[in-house]
Amino acid sequence: PYNEAIDPITIDEWWAMAENDVLEMTKRGVPGVWTYGYYDGWTPNYLFFIAHTHNETGRFYEVQSYGPDNYVVKPRATTTSREWFRPNPPLDSINWGPRNNTNIQESAILFSLANVAKNKEQFLDDFWRKSQRAVDKGKTGPIFGWVIPADQRRKADAADAVNELRAQGLEVDTATTAFAVGKVSVKPGDYIIRGDQPYRTLADMYFALQHFAPGNPAPYDDTGWTFALMRDITITPIEDRSLLAQPMTLLNASAVASGGISGTGNVVVVDNTADNNVAAFRFKFAKTKMAAAEEDFDAAGHHFRAGAMIIANADRAVLEPALKKFGLSAYAMASAPSVKTHDLDIPRIGYVHSWSRTQDEGWVRAALDTYGIPYSYFGDINLRQANLRQKYDVIIFPHIGGTVQSMVNGIAKNGATPLPYRKSAEFQALGTPDASDDIRGGMGFEGVKNLYDFVQQGGTLIVEGSTSTIMPSYNLTPGVSIEEPDSLFVRGSIMRGVISDMKSPIVYGYGRDQIPVYFNQGPVIRAGGGFGGFGGFGGRGGVNSQNITPMATVEQLSPWNPDADASASASPRRRGAQAGAGAATPGAQRGRAAGAANAEADGPRVIMKFPTRPADMLLSGVLSGGEALSGRAQVVDESVGKGHIVMFAIRPFWRWQTQGTYMLGFNTIMNWNDLGAGKSAAEPGAGDR
Numbered sequence: 001p002y003n004e005a006i007d008p009i010t011i012d013e014w015w016a017m018a019e020n021d022v023l024e025m026t027k028r029g030v031p032g033v034w035t036y037g038y039y040d041g042w043t044p045n046y047l048f049f050i051a052h053t054h055n056e057t058g059r060f061y062e063v064q065s066y067g068p069d070n071y072v073v074k075p076r077a078t079t080t081s082r083e084w085f086r087p088n089p090p091l092d093s094i095n096w097g098p099r100n101n102t103n104i105q106e107s108a109i110l111f112s113l114a115n116v117a118k119n120k121e122q123f124l125d126d127f128w129r130k131s132q133r134a135v136d137k138g139k140t141g142p143i144f145g146w147v148i149p150a151d152q153r154r155k156a157d158a159a160d161a162v163n164e165l166r167a168q169g170l171e172v173d174t175a176t177t178a179f180a181v182g183k184v185s186v187k188p189g190d191y192i193i194r195g196d197q198p199y200r201t202l203a204d205m206y207f208a209l210q211h212f213a214p215g216n217p218a219p220y221d222d223t224g225w226t227f228a229l230m231r232d233i234t235i236t237p238i239e240d241r242s243l244l245a246q247p248m249t250l251l252n253a254s255a256v257a258s259g260g261i262s263g264t265g266n267v268v269v270v271d272n273t274a275d276n277n278v279a280a281f282r283f284k285f286a287k288t289k290m291a292a293a294e295e296d297f298d299a300a301g302h303h304f305r306a307g308a309m310i311i312a313n314a315d316r317a318v319l320e321p322a323l324k325k326f327g328l329s330a331y332a333m334a335s336a337p338s339v340k341t342h343d344l345d346i347p348r349i350g351y352v353h354s355w356s357r358t359q360d361e362g363w364v365r366a367a368l369d370t371y372g373i374p375y376s377y378f379g380d381i382n383l384r385q386a387n388l389r390q391k392y393d394v395i396i397f398p399h400i401g402g403t404v405q406s407m408v409n410g411i412a413k414n415g416a417t418p419l420p421y422r423k424s425a426e427f428q429a430l431g432t433p434d435a436s437d438d439i440r441g442g443m444g445f446e447g448v449k450n451l452y453d454f455v456q457q458g459g460t461l462i463v464e465g466s467t468s469t470i471m472p473s474y475n476l477t478p479g480v481s482i483e484e485p486d487s488l489f490v491r492g493s494i495m496r497g498v499i500s501d502m503k504s505p506i507v508y509g510y511g512r513d514q515i516p517v518y519f520n521q522g523p524v525i526r527a528g529g530g531f532g533g534f535g536g537f538g539g540r541g542g543v544n545s546q547n548i549t550p551m552a553t554v555e556q557l558s559p560w561n562p563d564a565d566a567s568a569s570a571s572p573r574r575r576g577a578q579a580g581a582g583a584a585t586p587g588a589q590r591g592r593a594a595g596a597a598n599a600e601a602d603g604p605r606v607i608m609k610f611p612t613r614p615a616d617m618l619l620s621g622v623l624s625g626g627e628a629l630s631g632r633a634q635v636v637d638e639s640v641g642k643g644h645i646v647m648f649a650i651r652p653f654w655r656w657q658t659q660g661t662y663m664l665g666f667n668t669i670m671n672w673n674d675l676g677a678g679k680s681a682a683e684p685g686a687g688d689r
Contacts, residue, residue, distance in 0.1 A: 001041075001042055001212070002042065003041055003042050003205060005201055005205035006052055006201070006205070007130045007134075009133075010055075010057050010126075013123070014041070014057065015035075017057070017115060017116075018035040019035065021111050021112060021115075022035055024107075024111040025104075025107065025108070025111070026088050028107075030104070031088055031089065031091055032089060032091065033104075034085065034087075035085075036085030036086060042212065042220075042221075043219070043220070043221040043223070043492075044225065045221055045222060045225075045655065048060055052201070053205060054199055054201075054202070055127050055130035055134065055198065055199070057126075059109075061108055061109075063104050064096055066098050067096075067098045067101065068098060070097035071096055071097065072093060072094070072095055073094040073095075073096045074092065074093050074094075075092070075094075080092055134197070134200045134201055135197060137195065137196075138200055138244070139196050139241075141239060143195055143237045143578065144194075144195045144238050144239065144240065144241050144244055145192060145193055145194045145196075145238045145243045145244065146192070146193040146203060146235050146237055147186055147235075147236045147243075148161070148192075148193070148233070148236075149187070149191075149234055150174075150187070150189045150257065151189075152233060153511070154232060155257040155258070155273070155275070156257045156259070156275035156277045157231060157233055157275050157276055158257065159255040159327055160255075160276075160659070161233055161659075162191050165193070165206075166255075169199045170193060170197070170199055170202055170203060171193070171194065171197050171199075172191050172192070172193055172251045172255070173191070173194060173248035173249060173250050173251060174189055174190065174192065174249055174251055175188055175189065176249055177247050179246050179247070181238050181240040181242055181243045182238065182239065182240040184236055186246070191251070191255065194243075194244060195238075195244075206225070207226065207228060207235055207578050209578065209620045210223055210225065210226065210621050211554050211557065212224070212493075212621055213550040213551050213552075213553050213622070214624040215550030216551070219491050219622070221492060222493075222520070222621070223621035224494040224619070224621025225494075226619070229620060230494065230518065230658050230659070231659045231660045233660070235578075237578035256324075256325070257275075257328075258327065258329070259324045259326060259328045260320055260323055260329070260330070261316055261319070261320045261323060261330045262330070262331050262332065263331050263332040264332050264334075265333040265334040266312070266314060266332075266334070267310065267313075267333050267334070267335060267337075268311045268314035268316065268319060268331070269300070269308050269309065269330060269333065269337065270308065270311070270323070271302070271304055271305070271308055271328070272292075272304075272305055272306075272307035272308045272508055273305075273509055274508075274509035274510045275326075275327070275663075276663060276666065278307075278509065278663065278666070279373060279666035280371040280372050281309075281322060281326050281328060282346075284322055284372055285318075285319070288311065289343065290309045290311050290343070291309070291310045291311075291341040291342060292306075292308070292341060292344050292505065292508065292670070293306055293307065293339045293340070294306055294339070294340045294505075294677045294678060295340060297337050297338070299331070300331045300332070300333045302331050304337075305508070305509055305511045306503075306505075306678075307508025307667065310336055312336055316332065342671070342674040342677055345393075345672070345673055347392075347393035347460075347672045348376075348392050348394070349368075349375035349392065349393070349394045349395075350375065350378065350392035350394070351364075351375040351378070351395075352379070352380055352383060352395060352396065352397040353377065353378070353379055353380065353398075353434065354407065354410060355380060355381065355410055355421070356400070356402075356406070356442070357400050357401060357402075360398065360401070360465070361398035363654060363655050363656060364464075364653040364665075365377070366653075366656060367656075373666070373669065375396065377434055379434055379436055380410050381410065381438075381443065381447075383447030383448075383450055384446045384450065385450070386453075388450055388451070388453070388454040389454050389458065389459050392459060393459060393460065394459065394461075394462065394669055395461050395462070396669075397461065397467045398463075399465030399467055399651065400465075404469055404473040407466060407467065408442055408443055408448060409444070410439075410441055410442020410443065411440045413441040414440075418437055418440070419439050419440050421434075421439050422435045448471075448476075451471075452640070455640045455641060455644065456640060456641030456642065456643060457643065458642035459643045460643055460644045460645075460646065461644070461645045462646050462648075462668055462669070463646070464647075464665075465520075465522075465523070465648070465649075468647040469482045469523050471645055472525075476640070477604070477645060477647075479604040480526070480527050480604050480647065481526045482523050482524065482525060483526055484522065487624070487627070487628060488624070488625040488628040489623070489624040489625055490519060490520070490521055490618075490624070490626070491521060491621070491622055492518070492520045493619075493620065493621025494516050494519075494618075494621055495516070495517055495617050495619060495623075495629075495650075496516065496558060496560075496611055496616055496618075496619055497517035497608045497610075497634050498609055498611055499513045499608050500608060501606060501607045501608075503677070503679065504607045504637065505668075505674060506607050506635060506646065506668050506671070507608070507664065507667065508663075508667050509663060510663070512562050513562075515562075515660065516560065516619055516660060517658075518650060518654045518657070519651070520651060523649050524628060524629065525634075525647060526632060526633070527604040527606045527636050528604060528606075555618070557619060557620060558616045558617060558619060604637070605637040605638070605639070605679060606636055607634075607635040607636065607637055608650075609633050610629040610631060610632050610633075612630050612631050613630070614626030614629070614630065617629060632649070633649060634650045635647070635648055635649070635650065635664065636649075644675045648664070652664045
């Protein structure tokens with residue numbers, strides 16, 4: 001389907017330009033150029049959406065693959081048949097190669113450029129009209145703007161979100177006085193995004209809830225991306241026209257959350273709010289001894305959550321400027337609070353990449369780099385080297401994709417000729433950020449054994465997505481198995497995550513038993529049951545078929561209100577609705593008070609799981625066959641020997657969008673040798689209701 005926030009004028013431009021390309025290529029005798037297989041235009045993940053959110057238009061081409069060698073293409077009859085949407089079909093057999101691929105792309109681009117140049121007045125008029133329509137939409141409603149509270153729970157990440165939006169062209173104001181609009185109370189300093197601005201399409205697109213009907217063709221990419229949910233912050237839509245008349249000042253500099261140290265004393269306690277800058281602060285002062293509280297506590301007139309960082313003999317003059325920069329609040333006191341703690345020891349981090357695919361793991365690396373977490377970067381082939389524990393305390397092995405066999409085997413080692421990746425006179429750009437004389441062979445079984453030995457000897461292995469399936473597939477985590485239900489269809493959606501073990505250090509700072517999480521089809525992890533085989537991350541299993549009006553049936557979403565019981569009855573959300581308030585309101589404390597769930601001393605510790613009822617799962621995107629996810633694990637901490645394997649079925653670091661779950665990974669790193677904290681007091685928690 002089309003992205004519902006895009007102006008219809010833009011969609012008409014897509015079709016006009018596409019038909020022009022088809023016409024011009026057909027006139028020149030090129031067969032097989034058609035437009036009904038048009039890219040769905042749903043997900044704003046691609047660079048050309050920069051144009052779409054700024055009232056311009058972008059183009060996306062799909063061409064028969066590059067090669068790299070010449071070959072013969074023999075399409076199936078379903079591709080070569082003459083149909084109403086394909087009057088000039090491909091030939092039955094085509095000689096193809098890199099030059100064909102490049103020539104056709106270049107031709108299409110030249111035709112499009114010529115078309116726009118010839119019709120420049122029309123496209124300029126379209127741009128002006130789309131901009132004016134965006135401004136008018138803010139004056140007529142129903143949404144007249146959005147408010148982002150400056151002092152919300154994750155205030156530093158709220159400020160970071162504001163800066164991301166400003167970087168993309170949205171105008172952001174700050175309230176100069178307190179006022180109320182409808183039922184929303186606005187405080188001085190709160191961020192306001194007016195609806196009557198030319199680029200409001202960006203706000204509409206980012207802030208809305210996505211209803212991707214399962215009856216659509218399989219999506220090209222993600223189906224849900226709601227900005228407030230992915231970042232776990234509050235963005236409240238305002239349906240009161242009076243917002244536009246309230247006193248506010250345009251923000252002309254980067255937003256910075258309030259931070260610093262209150263009170264006096266030699267002990268400083270930094271509140272853990274699950275802001276990502278909490279991790280940045282810890283690693284900035286890596287040589288400063290810090291301890292993490294294992295329980296909630298009260299001190300200096302403030303309530304602290306578990307995970308608060310306690311610094312004895314603190315040098316205020318050194319720490320406070322950084323706290324202000326990071327937008328973190330700390331409190332000074334005369335003596336350390338009476339609460340159980342463990343030291344936050346800085347780990348030596350090894351970071352594994354696969355030589356066969358680095359596209360997705362780069363997003364994990366970007367998060368570590370941005371927040372100042374150092375690591376040693378090396379390829380999967382290096383896992384064949386023994387004694388990993390002598391070098392590293394934590395090993396991060398991000399998602400690769402494919403089967404367990406393909407992940408273990410890596411690039412096929414056919415023949416004796418090595419395949420190097422190094423800088424040379426001919427290839428100046430190669431050899432960074434890693435290099436090897438031969439990138440073939442993968443980790444092999446030897447690498448799997450070395451990783452297992454690393455954990456047995458006290459290391460912490462962090463895996464996510466597909467790499468979470470490796471150890472269970474070799475039955476090295478007996479309490480964890482991987483399932484692949486045929487009926488499940490959930491492509492890049494935002495789901496409800498239920499924290500079932502509030503005592504775990506992995507969820508320090510979150511303070512409530514629900515978090516929006518990103519999940520993409522698999523893996524489906526069962527913790528505590530028997531072993532289930534692993535294949536790929538399959539598709540729909542044939543349960544859904546295309547129809548001509550799929551969007552006529554609105555996908556049912558579960559309302560996001562973290563104060564409500566995760567098992568409460570869900571009701572459909574209307575199409576185009578906003579995520580609304582509540583994404584960062586103070587959450588329920590039931591789970592932390594109750595303790596942990598599924599934390600038997602000899603079994604896997606389930607930290608987060610899917611709700612039991614499918615109706616409670618989907619927050620934005622698409623879901624079909626949700627019964628297969630009922631109660632399945634999202635985050636598992638499996639004790640192996642002296643160490644831990646932390647498995648994320650969700651993707652905590654996805655495409656610079658899931659900032660709301662970064663701290664799940666950062667907490668795991670910071671508490672790497674104390675992940676067992678709180679496990680002995682296990683009792684049923686919120687996730688087992």
